[in-house]
Amino acid sequence: MAHRWTNRLKDRDVTDETLWLNRRALVVGAGAGLGLAGLGQGARADVLEPTDWDDITSYNNYYEFGTKKSDPARHAHRLTTRPWSLRIDGLVDRPGEYDFEDIMARMTIEERIYRFRCVEAWSMVVPWNGFELADLLDMAGVQPGAKYIAFETVLRPDEMPGTRFPTLDWPYVEGLRLDEAMHPLTIMATGIYGRDIPNQNGAPLRLVVPWKYGFKSIKSVVRITATDSEPPTSWNKSNPREYGFYSNVNPEVDHPRWSQATERVVGSGLFARRQETLMFNGYADEVAGLYAGMDLTRHY
Numbered sequence: 231m232a233h234r235w236t237n238r239l240k241d242r243d244v245t246d247e248t249l250w251l252n253r254r255a256l257v258v259g260a261g262a263g264l265g266l267a268g269l270g271q272g273a274r275a276d277v278l279e280p281t282d283w284d285d286i287t288s289y290n291n292y293y294e295f296g297t298k299k300s301d302p303a304r305h306a307h308r309l310t311t312r313p314w315s316l317r318i319d320g321l322v323d324r325p326g327e328y329d330f331e332d333i334m335a336r337m338t339i340e341e342r343i344y345r346f347r348c349v350e351a352w353s354m355v356v357p358w359n360g361f362e363l364a365d366l367l368d369m370a371g372v373q374p375g376a377k378y379i380a381f382e383t384v385l386r387p388d389e390m391p392g393t394r395f396p397t398l399d400w401p402y403v404e405g406l407r408l409d410e411a412m413h414p415l416t417i418m419a420t421g422i423y424g425r426d427i428p429n430q431n432g433a434p435l436r437l438v439v440p441w442k443y444g445f446k447s448i449k450s451v452v453r454i455t456a457t458d459s460e461p462p463t464s465w466n467k468s469n470p471r472e473y474g475f476y477s478n479v480n481p482e483v484d485h486p487r488w489s490q491a492t493e494r495v496v497g498s499g500l501f502a503r504r505q506e507t508l509m510f511n512g513y514a515d516e517v518a519g520l521y522a523g524m525d526l527t528r529h530y
């Protein structure tokens with residue numbers, strides 16, 4: 231299948247931010263390369279201009295390091311991210327502990343410029359580097375009985391001061407339906423702007439599902455499990471009425487405490503700009519078919 235939203239990056243192809251700024255004018259549509267295909271369907275016809283590195287790396291949610299937006303950037307340097315191993319288990323042909331460096335050697339690192347929409351109604355545009363989750367799952371060999379993929383974040387209370395408080399039921403866990411996990415838009419991110427992903431953004435590897443609210447994009451993953459039943463997810467466990475399993479970005483289904491129709495653009499200055507939120511965060515052409523026939527107000 232053609233990866234029309236993708237720019238392929240060679241392994242050692244480092245893009246610094248200056249180069250990026252010069253390339254901004256070329257970046258159009260739902261991702262680099264999508265171009266005119268993304269326009270003309272009532273979609274916002276704006277240029278996808280990546281948010282500045284400083285905003286992406288200083289305005290974060292990573293509750294293991296505290297609940298303030300500035301906490302992760304202040305405290306996440308304490309997380310040891312090398313060596314790192316990822317356990318892949320459950321309904322797979324080749325379960326085991328996979329070393330991060332070995333995974334990186336086997337995966338093709340690509341650049342994906344994605345909208346990122348938090349359930350709290352703010353948004354960014356992030357130029358991720360990473361690989362398709364499907365390629366990792368294929369490496370492990372998902373068995374026919376698997377219907378869901380479960381994810382788990384590392385839990386190290388001595389390195390993660392926020393986990394000493396019962397803010398959430400640690401470790402942070404998430405889940406996707408198998409077809410969502412295998413979708414070519416779903417990636418494991420290992421970099422931003424061509425640099426290693428900073429700890430506060432989920433080093434050394436985190437999930438990115440661009441059509442879902444940000445909390446589905448679980449950070450610093452240590453375990454991936456193929457299973458036949460819907461896995462528990464941290465925010466659903468903490469407040470099932472407010473956070474469902476699907477959590478697809480949907481401007482027509484409000485959060486019980488606020489509207490999801492618009493979003494504040496992070497990094498847009500003192501008088502922060504608001505813009506309309508797009509169905510499936512602008513990726514409806516690619517993913518709406520996954521939910522055909524489902525009542526999206528019930529499966530929120």
Ligand SMILES: Nc1nc2c(c(=O)[nH]1)N[C@H]1C(S)=C(S)[C@@H](COP(=O)(O)O)O[C@H]1N2
Nearest residue numbers: 290291292293348383402444445447448449
């Ligand atoms: N382990 C873990 N993953 C997490 C979170 C978290 O608190 N812990 N926060 C989520 C939320 S609410 C958002 S919006 C995104 C934020 O990602 P960013 O800081 O890279 O923008 O991470 C998600 N992944």
Ligand SMILES: [Mo]
Nearest residue numbers: 348349444445
């Ligand atoms: Mo979020």
